[in-house]
Amino acid sequence: MRFVVIGGDAAGMSAASRAKRNRPDLEVIVLEQSEDVSYSACGMPYNIADPDREMDDLVVRTAEAFREKQGIDLRTGYRVDTIDVGNREVSGVDFQGRAFHVPYDKLLIATGASAMPPDLPGFDLSGVFVLRSLEHGRMIRRFIKTAPVQKAIIIGMGYIALEMCESLRAREIDVVMVKPGPDLLPWMSREMSSVVRSEIEGHQVRLYPGRKIMGIEKKDDNLIVRCEDLDLEGQMVLVATGIRPNSDMAGRAGLVLGPSSEISVGRDMKTSNENIYSAGDCADAFHVVTGKKTWIPLALRANRGGWAVADNVTGKSVELEGVAGTAAFQVFDLQVARTGLGVKESEKSGFDPVEMVIKSRSRAHAHPGSSTLYVQMVGDRISGRILGAQMVGKESAAHRINALAVALHQAMTVEAFSRCDLAYAPPFGPVWDPMLTCANQLLKKLRG
Amino acid sequence: MRFVVIGGDAAGMSAASRAKRNRPDLEVIVLEQSEDVSYSACGMPYNIADPDREMDDLVVRTAEAFREKQGIDLRTGYRVDTIDVGNREVSGVDFQGRAFHVPYDKLLIATGASAMPPDLPGFDLSGVFVLRSLEHGRMIRRFIKTAPVQKAIIIGMGYIALEMCESLRAREIDVVMVKPGPDLLPWMSREMSSVVRSEIEGHQVRLYPGRKIMGIEKKDDNLIVRCEDLDLEGQMVLVATGIRPNSDMAGRAGLVLGPSSEISVGRDMKTSNENIYSAGDCADAFHVVTGKKTWIPLALRANRGGWAVADNVTGKSVELEGVAGTAAFQVFDLQVARTGLGVKESEKSGFDPVEMVIKSRSRAHAHPGSSTLYVQMVGDRISGRILGAQMVGKESAAHRINALAVALHQAMTVEAFSRCDLAYAPPFGPVWDPMLTCANQLLKKLRG
Numbered sequence: 001m002r003f004v005v006i007g008g009d010a011a012g013m014s015a016a017s018r019a020k021r022n023r024p025d026l027e028v029i030v031l032e033q034s035e036d037v038s039y040s041a042c043g044m045p046y047n048i049a050d051p052d053r054e055m056d057d058l059v060v061r062t063a064e065a066f067r068e069k070q071g072i073d074l075r076t077g078y079r080v081d082t083i084d085v086g087n088r089e090v091s092g093v094d095f096q097g098r099a100f101h102v103p104y105d106k107l108l109i110a111t112g113a114s115a116m117p118p119d120l121p122g123f124d125l126s127g128v129f130v131l132r133s134l135e136h137g138r139m140i141r142r143f144i145k146t147a148p149v150q151k152a153i154i155i156g157m158g159y160i161a162l163e164m165c166e167s168l169r170a171r172e173i174d175v176v177m178v179k180p181g182p183d184l185l186p187w188m189s190r191e192m193s194s195v196v197r198s199e200i201e202g203h204q205v206r207l208y209p210g211r212k213i214m215g216i217e218k219k220d221d222n223l224i225v226r227c228e229d230l231d232l233e234g235q236m237v238l239v240a241t242g243i244r245p246n247s248d249m250a251g252r253a254g255l256v257l258g259p260s261s262e263i264s265v266g267r268d269m270k271t272s273n274e275n276i277y278s279a280g281d282c283a284d285a286f287h288v289v290t291g292k293k294t295w296i297p298l299a300l301r302a303n304r305g306g307w308a309v310a311d312n313v314t315g316k317s318v319e320l321e322g323v324a325g326t327a328a329f330q331v332f333d334l335q336v337a338r339t340g341l342g343v344k345e346s347e348k349s350g351f352d353p354v355e356m357v358i359k360s361r362s363r364a365h366a367h368p369g370s371s372t373l374y375v376q377m378v379g380d381r382i383s384g385r386i387l388g389a390q391m392v393g394k395e396s397a398a399h400r401i402n403a404l405a406v407a408l409h410q411a412m413t414v415e416a417f418s419r420c421d422l423a424y425a426p427p428f429g430p431v432w433d434p435m436l437t438c439a440n441q442l443l444k445k446l447r448g
Numbered sequence: 449m450r451f452v453v454i455g456g457d458a459a460g461m462s463a464a465s466r467a468k469r470n471r472p473d474l475e476v477i478v479l480e481q482s483e484d485v486s487y488s489a490c491g492m493p494y495n496i497a498d499p500d501r502e503m504d505d506l507v508v509r510t511a512e513a514f515r516e517k518q519g520i521d522l523r524t525g526y527r528v529d530t531i532d533v534g535n536r537e538v539s540g541v542d543f544q545g546r547a548f549h550v551p552y553d554k555l556l557i558a559t560g561a562s563a564m565p566p567d568l569p570g571f572d573l574s575g576v577f578v579l580r581s582l583e584h585g586r587m588i589r590r591f592i593k594t595a596p597v598q599k600a601i602i603i604g605m606g607y608i609a610l611e612m613c614e615s616l617r618a619r620e621i622d623v624v625m626v627k628p629g630p631d632l633l634p635w636m637s638r639e640m641s642s643v644v645r646s647e648i649e650g651h652q653v654r655l656y657p658g659r660k661i662m663g664i665e666k667k668d669d670n671l672i673v674r675c676e677d678l679d680l681e682g683q684m685v686l687v688a689t690g691i692r693p694n695s696d697m698a699g700r701a702g703l704v705l706g707p708s709s710e711i712s713v714g715r716d717m718k719t720s721n722e723n724i725y726s727a728g729d730c731a732d733a734f735h736v737v738t739g740k741k742t743w744i745p746l747a748l749r750a751n752r753g754g755w756a757v758a759d760n761v762t763g764k765s766v767e768l769e770g771v772a773g774t775a776a777f778q779v780f781d782l783q784v785a786r787t788g789l790g791v792k793e794s795e796k797s798g799f800d801p802v803e804m805v806i807k808s809r810s811r812a813h814a815h816p817g818s819s820t821l822y823v824q825m826v827g828d829r830i831s832g833r834i835l836g837a838q839m840v841g842k843e844s845a846a847h848r849i850n851a852l853a854v855a856l857h858q859a860m861t862v863e864a865f866s867r868c869d870l871a872y873a874p875p876f877g878p879v880w881d882p883m884l885t886c887a888n889q890l891l892k893k894l895r896g
C-alpha cells in the first residue's frame with residue numbers, strides 16, 4: 001500500500017514517520033514544495049531576535065534523516081497542484097520544472113496555511129515581509145543583517161506580530177504596529193488587554209489600532225505604510241495580518257471545505273473523500289467546548305492530527321477529541337495565555353456567559369519577586385460549565401492555563417474546578433491559587 | 449447561637465471570618481493559645497533566608513483587625529485543655545493563668561499539628577530548634593543574628609528540612625542533613641530524587657541518610673548530633689522530623705481519631721460528635737484517588753476546610769471533595785512537585801501501578817534557557833486511570849503539576865489526559881508538553 005503525503009511540515013512529517021513506524025512495509029511518499037521539512041516554525045521570532053543564531057538551528061530533523069533513517073521517500077521541491085480523486089493520483093511540478101504524477105492508496109493533505117497579506121498596492125515591494133516559512137525567516141534575517149533597518153512597521157497585532165515586535169526590539173530596531181481593527185487582542189477582556197498594551201508601549205513601541213491601511217509606497221530608501229490618516233515610515237514592513245488554509249487544491253478536487261476554506265475532517269481526520277485525510281493548519285477540528293467545528297491552526301494539533309492519520313492509515317482506528325484552543329505567547333516580560341472561549345465567542349455559540357476577571361499575585365503574600373497575575377474565567381449561567389479562561393502576568397500564566405484546559409476537556413463546572421487541590425508553596429502562588437480565587441468569585445456571580 | 453473555634457491559624461481564622469460574613473449576628477469566639485493568628489507559616493523558611501526581613505511581615509491579618517473590623521471575639525493567650533461534650537463547654541487556662549470556661553453551640557477544633565522531635569537525649573538543648581510556629585521562626589532569626597552560627601545540622605529531609613537547608617545556605621551557614629530513613633524523598637522515583645540530591649550537594653550540603661540518631665550533646669559552644677557511626681558538630685540544630693496532629697484533647701473527649709491520631713471528619717468536616725467540627729492540620733480528609741481516608745496536612749485544605757465548617761455552621765450544607773495531595777516546593781534552583789499517589793502508595797491502596805519517568809525539556813527545541821524537566825506519571829493497569837504524578841526541574845514543575853491534579857479530581861485515564869489540548873509556545877515547552885509525552889509513553893506501557 002502506498003501512503004502519499006502532501007506537505008512536509010509538522011502534520012505531514014508526523015504522519016509519515018508514525019505510519020512508517022507502525023508499518024515498516026508501507027510505502028510512504030512525502031511531496032514537499034520547499035526544501036525545508038520538520039522545523040520549529042513557532043521558534044522563528046525568537047531565532048530572529050538573536051543575531052548570533054542561524055535560522056537552520058530550528059530544523060528538528062533533516063530531509064536526509066527522514067530518508068535514510070526512517071525509509072521515507074521524501075521529495076523536496078515537489079509542488080503538487082492537482083488531486084485526481086477518481087484515479088487516486090496527485091500531480092504537479094518538481095524543482096526542475098518537470099511534471100510528476102504519483103498514484104496513492106491513501107492521501108494526506110497537510111498543506112498548512114499561508115500568510116494573507118491584504119490585496120493592496122505595495123505589499124510586494126522589497127523590504128516587505130511575511131513570516132510563515134523558514135525561507136521567510138532566512139530572508140528577514142538576511143535583510144536585517146545587510147540593510148540599515150532603524151525602524152520597522154508591523155501590520156497586524158496577533159501572536160506573530162507581537163512576538164516579532166519583541167524580536168525586532170531585541171535587535172534594537174524601533175517598531176510601530178498598526179491594524180485596521182479597533183482592539184489589541186479583541187478576544188481578551190479589556191482590562192487585561194490594556195495590561196498587554198502597557199507592556200508593549202513600555203518597550204517604546206507605538207500602537208495604532210483602528211487605522212485603515214491604504215497601501216505601501218517606496219520613498220528613497222524607505223517604505224511608507226499609508227493609512228487613511230497616518231503615514232508610517234521605516235525601512236522594513238512585516239505583514240502579520242492572519243493566515244488562510246492552503247486548501248484551493250482540495251477545493252478543486254471537490255472536498256468539502258468549511259467557512260474559512262479550511263478542509264473539513266471528521267474525528268478520524270478523514271475528509272469528505274474516503275481515501276483522503278487532512279491534518280495540520282489546513283484542516284478543521286471539533287471544539288471541546290462547543291462540540292462544533294472550528295479552525296484554530298496550532299502546532300500541537302498538527303502533530304497530533306498527523307499521528308492520528310498515520311494510525312488510521314495503518315489499520316488502527318483512532319478518533320481525536322476536539323481542541324480547546326489553548327495557546328500562550330510571550331510579549332516582552334509578559335506571558336499571555338488562553339483556553340476555550342471568550343465572552344463574545346461564548347455568546348455566538350449560544351451560551352449565556354458570565355465573566356470574572358481578578359487581579360492576584362504570582363507568589364505568596366510577602367514573598368519576594370511576586371508580580372501581578374490577571375485571571376479571567378468565563379462560566380455558563382445555565383450549565384455552570386467553564387467555557388474559557390485567560391491569563392496575563394510576568395510568570396506562570398502559560399503553565400497555569402493548562403489546568404483549565406484539562407477542565408475544559410472534562411466539561412467541568414466552575415464549582416467542580418473550584419474544589420481542586422492545587423499546589424501551594426510561597427514561591428509559586430498564594431494558598432488559594434489565583435485560578436481557584438477566580439473560580440470562587442465566578443461561582444458567586446453565577447449563583448447571584 | 450455561639451460558634452467557638454479552638455485555634456487561630458489558617459483553618460480557625462478562615463472559619464471564624466467566613467462564619468461572621470455568612471451570619472453577622474452569630475457570636476464567634478476564637479481561643480488561640482499563642483499571640484499569633486493568621487500568618488503564612490509556609491513562608492517562614494523564605495523569611496529566615498533574608499536577614500533584612502522581619503518575621504512579622506508574614507502576618508496576613510492582625511488580631512486587632514479580626515476583632516475590630518470583623519467583630520470576632522478573638523482571645524489570644526487562651527489555651528484550651530478540655531472539651532466537655534456533654535455540657536458543650538471548653539475550658540482551659542488563659543495567659544494570666546486564670547481558668548476559663550466557654551460554652552458552645554457549635555465547636556471547631558483547629559488545633560493544627562506540632563513538630564515531632566524524637567524522644568532522645570539533648571533535643572531540649574539551647575540551639576536546638578523546630579520550625580512550626582511564628583514564635584519558632586522568631587527564635588531562629590534571633591539565634592542566627594546573635595550567635596556565631598557557622599554550621600547547622602538539620603535532622604530530617606522533608607519539605608521543611610529542604611526549604612530550611614536552602615534558607616540557611618542563603619545566610620552563608622554550612623549545612624549538613626541527616627536522617628534515619630534510607631532515602632531522600634522516599635515517595636519519589638529514584639531517578640528523580642537523585643536529581644534533587646545532586647542539586648542539594650551542588651550547594652555544598654552533605655546528606656547523611658540512613659543514620660540512626662542517638663542524641664544531641666553540648667560540647668563547649670557547639671552541639672554534637674551523635675549518630676550510630678557519625679558525629680556531626682555545629683552551632684545549631686534544626687529538627688524537622690515530621691509532625692503529628694494536635695488531637696490529644698479531641699481524643700480525651702471521645703472523638704474518633706484515625707491511624708496517625710488525626711481527627712476523623714466526614715465530607716462535611718463534622719467529627720464523630722454532632723456539634724463538633726475539625727479542620728486544618730489536625731483533621732483527616734478523603735483522598736480523591738483512593739476514595740479512602742488520608743492525612744495530608746497542607747495549607748489549602750486547611751483554608752478550604754475552615755470555609756466549609758463556617759458554611760455548615762451557618763446553615764448552608766457543604767460537603768468537600770477529597771484531597772489529591774498536590775504539593776510543590778523549591779530547593780535551590782529546583783522545583784519539586786507532586787500530586788496523587790506514588791508507586792508504593794498505589795500498591796498499598798490496591799492498584800496495579802505502572803510507572804513512567806521521562807526526561808524532557810522545559811522549553812522548545814533550540815530555545816535559549818531551556819533546562820531538563822523530569823516527569824513521572826503512574827497509571828493503573830486495570831482501569832487505565834492516572835494515579836499520580838511527580839515533576840522535578842528548574843522551571844514550571846510547580847505550575848505544570850496542577851493540570852494533573854485536575855485530572856486526578858476527574859478520575860481521568862492516562863489516555864484521556866494524553867488527548868488534552870495544552871498550551872505551546874517555544875519559551876514554555878516543546879510542542880508536546882512533557883506531561884503529554886509522559887502520558888503517551890505511559891499509555892504504550894499500560895497497553896504493552
